[in-house]
Amino acid sequence: MGRLVMKFGGTSVADIERIRNVARHVEREVKAGNHVAVVVSAMAGTTNQLVEWCRQAAAVHDAREYDAIVSTGEQITAGLLAIVLQDMGIPARSWAGWQIPIETDGVHGAARMTHINGAEIVKRMEQGQVAVITGFQGIGPDKRVSTLGRGGSDTSAVAVAAALEAACDIYTDVDGVYTADPRIVTAAQKLDRISYEEMLEQASLGAKVLQTRSVELAMVYKVPLQVRSSFEPPDSPNQNKPDGTGPGTIVCDEDKIVEQHVVSGIAYSRDEAKVSIRRVKDQPGVSAAIFGPLAEADISVDMIVQNLSHDGAFTDITFTLARKDLRKAIEVINAMKSKVGFDDVVHSADVAKISVVGIGMRSHAGVAAKMFKSLADKGINIQAITTSEIKVSVLIDEAYTELAVRALHQAYGLDKK
Ligand code: ADP
Ligand code: ASP
Ligand code: MG
Numbered sequence: 001m002g003r004l005v006m007k008f009g010g011t012s013v014a015d016i017e018r019i020r021n022v023a024r025h026v027e028r029e030v031k032a033g034n035h036v037a038v039v040v041s042a043m044a045g046t047t048n049q050l051v052e053w054c055r056q057a058a059a060v061h062d063a064r065e066y067d068a069i070v071s072t073g074e075q076i077t078a079g080l081l082a083i084v085l086q087d088m089g090i091p092a093r094s095w096a097g098w099q100i101p102i103e104t105d106g107v108h109g110a111a112r113m114t115h116i117n118g119a120e121i122v123k124r125m126e127q128g129q130v131a132v133i134t135g136f137q138g139i140g141p142d143k144r145v146s147t148l149g150r151g152g153s154d155t156s157a158v159a160v161a162a163a164l165e166a167a168c169d170i171y172t173d174v175d176g177v178y179t180a181d182p183r184i185v186t187a188a189q190k191l192d193r194i195s196y197e198e199m200l201e202q203a204s205l206g207a208k209v210l211q212t213r214s215v216e217l218a219m220v221y222k223v224p225l226q227v228r229s230s231f232e233p234p235d236s237p238n239q240n241k242p243d244g245t246g247p248g249t250i251v252c253d254e255d256k257i258v259e260q261h262v263v264s265g266i267a268y269s270r271d272e273a274k275v276s277i278r279r280v281k282d283q284p285g286v287s288a289a290i291f292g293p294l295a296e297a298d299i300s301v302d303m304i305v306q307n308l309s310h311d312g313a314f315t316d317i318t319f320t321l322a323r324k325d326l327r328k329a330i331e332v333i334n335a336m337k338s339k340v341g342f343d344d345v346v347h348s349a350d351v352a353k354i355s356v357v358g359i360g361m362r363s364h365a366g367v368a369a370k371m372f373k374s375l376a377d378k379g380i381n382i383q384a385i386t387t388s389e390i391k392v393s394v395l396i397d398e399a400y401t402e403l404a405v406r407a408l409h410q411a412y413g414l415d416k417k
């Protein structure tokens with residue numbers, strides 16, 4: 001008998017009717033003989049509303065209270081799903097993260113799970129009870145609720161699956177992982193399989209279908225992971241495909257993927273900002289003097305471009321960072337002005353990062369060149385570039401995001417025939 005963790009995202013539990021639909025998916029798996037634990041998100045829009053209320057209460061607020069508030073959305077859906085399951089005659093019990101407990105490092109708003117004690121859940125599952133667990137949260141060493149960062153229920157689900165030695169199905173509003181966000185590229189194709197490495201890059205480069213950390217955990221703990229749709233009817237014959245490909249997309253080791261593409265997907269992120277520091281001295285120690293204080297302020301920098309200095313004395317340094325950190329970064333940079341010495345600092349939040357991802361890049365040349373040519377053909381200017389073994393990313397004007405993603409999708413032959 002298999003153990004299975006089923007995770008349902010916000011749109012899948014957006015109202016009572018959808019929660020009933022979710023319960024029917026759970027019923028199917030229980031009837032198939034699985035021992036099931038469910039991880040739920042808050043109803044679509046709820047977490048945004050809770051975050052907004054915190055902001056309205058005070059622009060700068062206590063992170064512990066933020067967590068006390070934003071964790072409540074998941075408590076509602078967990079309780080509601082347990083009630084609906086019970087009403088259908090399926091034994092079920094809701095569990096908040098602290099009750100299990102799911103222990104975290106206690107970093108409020110961005111906590112990491114450190115340990116999950118699955119013993120009680122396993123005992124109940126073996127007695128035929130479905131555990132309905134709140135996603136997105138655990139309990140820190142300070143004995144307070146801590147949340148895992150936006151989109152964190154994916155990570156809760158994979159961590160629970162690892163702790164229970166279960167497989168993990170992530171149910172969402174699309175039926176799998178596509179070659180690009182299907183909401184932007186109508187010609188995008190669903191992938192039957194994607195490697196952990198590629199999914200990790202896709203997620204960290206903006207494909208929010210899975211939270212990055214969830215893919216990391218699945219890769220480390222070898223959790224069998226599938227992304228599938230909660231909107232496919234629960235009793236559809238497509239639910240359990242006999243060929244083992246699954247109705248959705250299986251995230252797995254690359255050696256399990258038969259058909260390899262050079263590029264498997266295009267990702268984009270609008271969560272970017274750009275900062276340029278003009279006329280800094282072109283001498284050893286300047287970069288350290290700039291990026292040291294930024295790191296100390298917990299600001300992660302992504303792309304860095306240093307211009308060639310014409311006179312050998314001064315240069316410009318440009319870098320990108322998450323848009324949410326822009327204000328803080330400017331404060332940090334202004335505070336270092338007299339020590340570092342520069343003319344001025346300019347910034348822009350109207351930028352987007354577009355990335356092409358594929359493990360085939362390891363053995364194929366010309367992927368980056370094709371990207372630059374496709375963007376040039378559309379008249380799109382590239383402001384910065386970064387590469388890794390399996391991805392090329394460029395920074396462009398945000399207004400061209402969709403045009404760029406579609407053009408690249410076509411250029412790499414990913415469009416649906
Ligand atoms: P949930 O609320 O279920 O967690 P999310 O909104 O977090 O759902 O993630 C699902 C969304 O991810 C989809 O609606 C889709 O627009 C987006 N997405 C972005 N890139 C991709 C991709 N490559 N494949 C599938 N979905 C993607
Ligand atoms: N409800 C949380 C969010 O909106 C966690 C999640 O749904 O994954 O970020
Ligand atoms: Mg999500």
